[in-house]
Amino acid sequence: MRGIGGPACARRVGSAQPGGRGASGVGRGVGMTEWWLWMYVAAMAAGVVLFTRWQANPRGVPVSEYRVAIAIPLWSGFWYLVMALGGGRAEVAGHTLYWARYVDWAVTSPLLLMALVLTATHSLPGRRWGLAGALVGTNLVVFLSGVTAELAADATIRYTLFTIGVLAFLGIYGLVWGPLRTHAHRQPEPIAAVYTEAALALSVLWVGYPLFWMIGPTGLGLISSATTSLLFVLLSILTKVGWSILDLGRLRTLSDRGHLTVV
16 A cells, blocks of 8 residues: 555556566556656656745745755655666565655655644644644554555455555544644634645545555556556655645745734
8 A cells, every 4th residue: 555645556666567478568668657757856856946945035934844845855856766767676575666665655744744734733832743743653554554565465465454554544634634623723714724725635635545556456457557657656746746835835825915923
């Protein structure tokens, strides 16, 4: 399983390696996958440049929020660069495991959650670190289930781990739309509205990860390895750069209108 903002197509991409019947078509799939990796690196670099420019003119948004937004594509882009150059992978249980995706996921998923917490508590005293810890801890369960499911050769074990990951995934949704939303709505209405938009956007994007895992080659096999890889690349660009543009952009707009209050 692929968790929030993390890897899920290692086995799918690995199944597209040369060898056996249809090698020419498979080779084209691998070539396209490499191209998509470079596209992803370029998108992450663009995100770093944009958020760095915004940080130079923060418009009342705390610098810490820009630092989180910059760290996400910086870290993710580096590990995708490693993969684009041919590294970050290993042969495990008969398929290619792109372990660099998991290194990316281990850092960027908690950062995305922290960015959401910062928006939820933007104008409140304190940052509700206990709730932030609960989110990160639950995400750790998703992460571990994803890693072990990717390594599992037995289908029953793989789907059991997938189910555990989905349950933890739902736990994150419960925290985002339960106690974290309650804190967010203690802020002025315009800032609370930004949280609702940001939480909704991230929630919709996150649904794609288990969905694509399930319909991809490791799951039901309804789509090809190359298609699965493309979907995850596009989804991760939207999650790791597009979402931060929405979140920070809305806060910057509130500041321009004089509605951004920070305690």
